[in-house]
Amino acid sequence: MIDMDKFPVTDGGICAAKGFRASGYYCGIKAFMQTGADGNESPVPGKKNDIALVVADVVCNTAGVYTSNKVKGAPVVVTRDNLAVNGGRAKAVIVNSGNANTCNGDGEEKARAMCGMVAEKLGITPDMVIVASTGVIGQVLPLEPIQKAIDPLYDALSYTGNVEAATAIMTTDTVKKEYAVKFTVGGKECTLGGMAKGSGMIHPNMATTLNFISTDCAVSSEMLQKALSQVVKITYNCLSVDGDQSTNDTCMLMSSGLAGNAEITSEGADFDAFKAALTQVMANLTRMLAKDGEGATKLVTCVCTGAPDLDTAIIIAKSVIRSPLVKCAMYGADANCGRIMCAMGYADTDCDVTEADVYYISKAGRILVCEKGLGLKFDEDLAKSILEEDEIEIFVDLHRGSADATAWGCDLTYDYVKINGDYRS
């Protein structure tokens, strides 16, 4: 099981680690797209930020995990190229919301231009800039408001700018997502923290949503990538809000190395400590993303235990969390065990699930509704009270081995339909 509380939590999000400044700004990308304005308007005060800048004090070892959707956002292509060109390093991140810069013809050119603007301001090469975009797909991204935002973003950079940045990357998110921990490597106190966005179009397969994580723990690019890939598999890739996998999913991990520890260049105790910290941060961000799923009233997690191996546990837990019928039952506080069995049964694995036990667990208690694959008569009042809580765990024991995994999701509600029935407006 993932330890969600191993290390002490700290404030600061993407700025928690030493050596990272951030800022956010409202430049009016959506307004510009709608009015076709010429870029001369002043930003509207009080509007939600729509562009963020993160700048590291030093060049950072950097790792990334990206969407596996064949229709890839232009920023994904450009960021991946940049890291390949410079051997896994970066010094800055520029992110906008309001337009995904995808399926629009000139996306790569525009994404490279965004890197160029930041590079020019900072006096670095464009390949040192990570670029990401989120929002509507299939529309041309206007560069005018972004160009205008570079100076104010730069001027606002601050070691406490994390909230401004975390707010800027939100789309249909109702709350910002930040999380950071302190841990020790080689006798040095290290910090690792990050920010995430994502609410709909979230399905596990190679990172999900936009995620930016920074640390001052010194780690080589290679080991950063190893840790990130392993942890993504059991955290972000176990998240599903609606089964749709975004074109722009990006998860970046940057290390400033300013904690002063000897650089982690191989597996061992230091690497394990680093990975545990990364796991705690990413699992908690994943949990926040699930809880803020579009229209969600409940966080629903599925813990699959007794699996023959990790992959099987993940596949089955995800199949349960993804099922629209399970999601509706959780919304309606209906302790339907058939839908859980059904979703396990069509999961894409050969594992025999026909003898599973199924429990519902929440603050209000714990109830066994299915034993060895057979539905039980149970206390409906207790079941209802358990499912009326806003955080519910579906606990499944397959009795087929000792591996386990957790998947995070949410209920399916009227509001999901409402939000997505007219997202563009």
Added chain:
Amino acid sequence: MIDMDKFPVTDGGICAAKGFRASGYYCGIKAFMQTGADGNESPVPGKKNDIALVVADVVCNTAGVYTSNKVKGAPVVVTRDNLAVNGGRAKAVIVNSGNANTCNGDGEEKARAMCGMVAEKLGITPDMVIVASTGVIGQVLPLEPIQKAIDPLYDALSYTGNVEAATAIMTTDTVKKEYAVKFTVGGKECTLGGMAKGSGMIHPNMATTLNFISTDCAVSSEMLQKALSQVVKITYNCLSVDGDQSTNDTCMLMSSGLAGNAEITSEGADFDAFKAALTQVMANLTRMLAKDGEGATKLVTCVCTGAPDLDTAIIIAKSVIRSPLVKCAMYGADANCGRIMCAMGYADTDCDVTEADVYYISKAGRILVCEKGLGLKFDEDLAKSILEEDEIEIFVDLHRGSADATAWGCDLTYDYVKINGDYRS
């Protein structure tokens, strides 16, 4: 493309072909489960039928396709066994709604008992009876009301009993589904027709929902199975209401042979004619199932053309139809092309979809919203009027070959959530 109107349509559903009688009856399975009554109550007049019987005048060559869910309903197991035992023959069908007889421990025993009751009444062996159940999973099926129903079902058998039977198999369906055609094989007029049920928990993978089809065209069991498997692939398996795949999906095809044609025992012109009739019936039943999807206000079909092969066309069309975000956009009449591109991009195929054209088509017109993978500026008013119709086609051309496929689905609405938030009550 599938010809949905090739042959003339006729009335009669499952009784349209020569040699099939049917009946339906309300025996109170759900009421019995809720009150734990002792089976002595009289059936309630005016309640929807919950049990159906179909009896053929002669032993029929029979083929079946069943769910691929690893958690299989007991009736699926028993029916498959029966056909295996007797070499693909059957004389009767017994089906109940209100309880899926799945995940309850004694399901197989109960399903065999249902076959036994019918067999005893008809003076045949139990393996000549097809059994199916639909409804809640994980609850014990009471046999008392079913036993009481056998006599009235038998007494009511009629060559015009198709509507009584089609009504009995409905669960959350709002309309009964029947369809039949007349066609010619070897100079003889043949008829093929059927009934289907299914509204939620519908996802393509080996038949979907409950489907019973009868014909008087003489066809060997082997060729029946061949035709059924081929046609299921491009019809029922291209249907998705919610992405959940039922434990009880069953599609049965019975041939009485009473049309008088020489039995079809190999491929050729006769087999092709038979398959075309079967395709028309199953495609139209599929369309009805999609249109009556739980909470649906719109039938949404995706036609994928320009694919390198049939499998690719099917996978991509189904991915689009299954996407919750596409379904919400259709509900909201939002001509969002990004969600279509996104859903094609994460479809489980290697095919390059990045240069696809995407059109929306309805009675109100036709509009190109994405060309060679790039979102277009389009007439929003026209797009809105097209998407406000109750039957919408998403037409996609991949420009990668000449294969095509159609997938059928519906929009995702508040009512889907409402229906499934408390299905058991």
